[in-house]
Amino acid sequence: MIDFSPEVAATIINTVSYIAAGAAMIAGMGPGIGMGFAAGKATSAVRRQPEARGPILTTMLLGQVISASTGIYSLVIAIFLIYGI
Amino acid sequence: MNPGPQIQFYLFGKEYLPVTDTLLVGWLSVIIIIAAAKYLTSDLSIRPKGKQNVAEWIVEMIYKQIEPMLPGEGWRFLPFIATIFIYIGVGNLIGVIPGLANPTGDLNTTLGLALVVFLVVQYEGMREYGVWGYIKGFAEPVIFLLPINIIGELAKPISHSFRLFGNIVGGGIIITLIYQAAPALIPVPLHAWFGVFVGAIQALIFGMVAIAYISVAKS
Numbered sequence: 001m002i003d004f005s006p007e008v009a010a011t012i013i014n015t016v017s018y019i020a021a022g023a024a025m026i027a028g029m030g031p032g033i034g035m036g037f038a039a040g041k042a043t044s045a046v047r048r049q050p051e052a053r054g055p056i057l058t059t060m061l062l063g064q065v066i067s068a069s070t071g072i073y074s075l076v077i078a079i080f081l082i083y084g085i
Numbered sequence: 086m087n088p089g090p091q092i093q094f095y096l097f098g099k100e101y102l103p104v105t106d107t108l109l110v111g112w113l114s115v116i117i118i119i120a121a122a123k124y125l126t127s128d129l130s131i132r133p134k135g136k137q138n139v140a141e142w143i144v145e146m147i148y149k150q151i152e153p154m155l156p157g158e159g160w161r162f163l164p165f166i167a168t169i170f171i172y173i174g175v176g177n178l179i180g181v182i183p184g185l186a187n188p189t190g191d192l193n194t195t196l197g198l199a200l201v202v203f204l205v206v207q208y209e210g211m212r213e214y215g216v217w218g219y220i221k222g223f224a225e226p227v228i229f230l231l232p233i234n235i236i237g238e239l240a241k242p243i244s245h246s247f248r249l250f251g252n253i254v255g256g257g258i259i260i261t262l263i264y265q266a267a268p269a270l271i272p273v274p275l276h277a278w279f280g281v282f283v284g285a286i287q288a289l290i291f292g293m294v295a296i297a298y299i300s301v302a303k304s
Contacts, residue, residue, distance in 0.1 A: 055153075058150070058293070061286070061289075061290065061293075062290070062293055062294070062297065065248065065290045065294070066294075068248070069244050069247075069248055072247055072248050072251035072252065072255075073244075073247060073251075075251045075255050076247050076250065076251045076254075079251075079254060079255075079258070
């Protein structure tokens with residue numbers, strides 16, 4: 001076990017927090033793919049039944065927002081890591 | 086730069102009752118909502134004209150979102166859902182004005198609203214099935230799922246509040262970074278996107294997810 005002085009330890013913690021915040025945002029990939037998939041399905045649904053555009057849009061938005069939750073969690077974790085709240 | 090609530094001043098001397106900008110802008114948006122409601126609903130008539138059309142349009146738009154998911158109970162849940170929707174909508178859109186912070190960009194506000202929704206969901210579930218019947222519903226289909234169901238229920242207000250908070254704060258941080266890089270003209274379309282569009286969508290989504298939680302608890 002190496003004993004660091006407090007300044008060095010604070011610097012290491014800061015550096016690792018920034019790296020970890022960047023790594024946390026890798027989770028942004030998943031919601032992007034999922035939301036694009038839902039939008040594509042909704043597009044083909046509107047193409048098949050143009051008169052049902054309103055309900056399809058509402059359902060698509062609800063599903064997209066639920067699937068965007070994981071991305072938002074990673075964003076919140078990244079914000080907490082950077083600002084140390 | 087700190088995205089959290091900034092303490093503006095203290096009531097009752099120093100260190101007692103800190104007043105944050107969230108609180109000030111939150112009360113400002115409440116005053117705006119009350120004034121707009123008073124103005125829009127003064128001199129109502131059978132034949133709507135002018136400003137009464139705007140008020141009826143808002144009420145009917147929210148009613149049309151509730152009615153398909155909670156059949157026959159649209160008018161019962163309208164005051165609750167409309168309160169949430171209008172408050173969050175005004176709170177998201179007020180950040181477009183320079184110098185004002187979004188009251189919804191603070192975890193205290195969003196978690197408070199999500200806890201209110203959580204309590205209403207529990208009350209509606211108990212009203213539908215009785216207290217014991219609702220609690221027994223957590224142990225279905227088998228008793229081993231009881232802890233998972235309880236954790237899933239407790240995760241609802243957390244995900245509900247973090248979604249709104251993360252969207253608003255993330256947009257605010259991106260706009261602040263762009264302001265540091267390019268202060269003139271370039272941030273304007275970003276305000277249109279993060280302030281107006283995302284704000285309106287998130288207010289709609291917060292209300293609709295609340296309706297979805299209530300309808301899941303009742304079915």
